[in-house]
Amino acid sequence: MRGLFLAFAAGLAGTVVFSPVASIAADYPSRPITFIVPWGPGGGADQVARIVSKLVEPELKTSVPVVNMPGATGQTGLTKLVTSPADGYTIEVMTGDTLALFAAKNSRFKLEQITPLAVMIQQPSGFFSSVTGSLQSWADVEKAVADKELRMAVTGYGSPDDMSVNFFKAKGMKFQSVSFAEPGMRYASVVGGQSDLLYEQAGDVRSFIDGKQMKPVLFFSKKPVEGFEDVAYSGKLGYNVYLPQFRVIIARSGTDPAIVKTLSDALAKVAQSKEYRDYLKLQYAEADSFIGPEDSLKFMKGWLSEASALSQNNAATTAAK
Template sequence: MKKKILALAVGLSAAALFGGAGPALADYPERPVEFIVPWSPGGGSDTLMRIVANNVEPYLGEPMPVINMPGVSGTTGIKEASTRAADGYTVVQIHEGLLVANAVDLTDVNWNDFDPIGMMTVSPQFLVINADKSYKTFEEFITYAKENPGAVKFGVTLGGVPHLHAAMIEDAYGVEFSYVGYEGTGERIRALVGGNLDAAIGDIASAKQFVDNGDLIFLATGNPERLSQTPDVPTFKELDSDLELLITRGIFMPEGSPEEARGTLESALEELAADDTFVTQVNNAGGEVNFRGQDAYTAYLEGLQKAIDKLSNKLQP
C-alpha cells in the first residue's frame, strides 16, 4: 500500500511538473474555435464577422469557422451558444439587439450570460431628418421638439435598437417623439425621404446618398468621434450628452470560460484590429473597427444595460 501511495504521489508531481494534470490550456487553441453567428448568411453581421473569421487565424493559430444559426431576431443562435461547454472552443457574436430583445421579453438570455472577449466593429447610427423641415440643425430640432411634444414623427423599428436609440435621445434632451414603426432601416429611410416621417435613426449605408443629394440632413452621429465620411456632422458628445448610438458587434464565450482562453483570444482580436487589410475590408463592408477588450467592452455593455433598464417601459413594441 505504501508503495502504491508513493507511486501515486510521484506520478502526480510529475504530471504537475510537466503540465499533465487537468486540461492544459497553455497551448490554446489546439483545434478550431467554432464561431456561432446568429444571423443568416449575407447580412451585415454575417458579412462583418466573416471578415473577422477569415483574418484571425494568423493571430490565433487556429481557424474560426462560422456557423450560421439564424432565428427569432438573432436569439436562437445565442441561446444555443449559452448551452455550449465553457471550454474556449465556442464563441458567439452579440450586438445591442440582444439587450433590447431581453428587455422586451423576447428571450431570457442576455449578454451577461456570457464572457465578453472583444468588441470588433461598430456601425455608427445617426439622427437624420427630412431636409424640408423648418429646423436644419440639431439645436433647432431639439428646440422644436421641446416646444411641440409628440409632434415629431420619428421612424424606428419598434422594440428594436433604433427604438432604443430614439428613446435615449428623448431621455438625454427632455423631448418626446411620436414613434412610427418600420421593419428595416431602408424602409424607414425611404419613408423619411418621401416626407412620411420627420426624423429617423439611420446610418451611412442607408442614408448618406440622400444626404448628399439634399433630401436628408444628418444632425448628429452616435459615434464617439466625428467620422471621416461625415466630417461636418457633430457627435452627441459635442452636443452636451454622453450618448453613444452604435450597433457594435463583439465576440463572447460561454460564461465561465477559462481565463487563458479568454486572454489568448482577446490578444488575437486586438492584433487583428490593427491589421490594415482587416480594417480596409471592414470599411469596405460599411463598418468601422473599434476594438475594446474584455474590461472596456464589459464597461460599455454595463452602461448600455443601465440605459435600457431605465427606458424599458418605452421599448415595448
C-alpha cells in the first residue's frame, strides 16, 4: 500500500510541475498578441506589419493589434519588446536600421536578446530626389556635390542610411545626413525641398513615384532593379555598398520553442499567400524575401557583418585623408 501511495504521489508531483508549462504552449494564443512597430505610421515597417497582422490573425485565431512606438532609430520599441515577458504575446517588426546599431561597441542590445521568427521582406535601398528638382540622375548628383553640400534625409544617425551617406562622404562627396524619425516627414522633406535627397526603398515611397513627385537616382544593388532598369546602381559603378533593407519579425529570447514554432508557421503561411506575394511586387521587393526562423539569424549576422565592415571602411578611409 505504501508503494502505491508513493507512486501516486510521484505522478501527482510530476503533473503539478510539468503540466502548466505544456498547457501554456498548447493553449497559445489565448489572448491578443501585441505587434510593435518601432517607427511612426506610414513607413515601410508599419506597412509590412499591418498587412502581416491582417493575414496572420486568421491563422492564429486571435487579434494582432499593431502599436507604433517610434524613437531612437527603433530602440524605443525594441526596449519594450526585450523588457516584456517571453511569452509570445509581444512581437516586433525589426528593420536593418535598428540592427545596424548592434554593431556599435557600446550597443544597448545583443542578438542573444531576441529570437527571429521570419524575415518577411527584402528590398534594395537607394537615393531618391524630387522630380521637379535639378537632381534628375546620379550624374547630376555627382556634379552637384563637387560644388555644394547636399542634404540627405535619413532615418537616424548610425543607421544604414547614414552609413551609406558616409561611404560617399569618405570619398570626398559633400553630403550631410539629416535625421527624420517620422517616415512622413522624411518623405515630405524631399518633395518640399527641405532635403535634397532621400535614402529609402522604392516600395515605401511608391505613391510618390507613381504620383510623379519623386524618382530614384541610384540603387544599392549588384544588379539592375526590376522596374528601374535605366537607374544607376552601385554594383555597376564599382561602389561596394549594398545593405538591402529588410524587415524581420522577432520575439524575445527565451520564448517557448513551441510558441516560436506556432508563430513562425503562421508567418510562413502568410508569406505564401497570394495577397502577400502581390504586396511584395507592389513594394519592388525580392520575390523570395521570406526566410524561416532557422536561417533568419544567419541572415541577420551576415547583414550585420557587412554593415560593420562598411562602417570600419568609412572610418579608415576618412582617417587616411
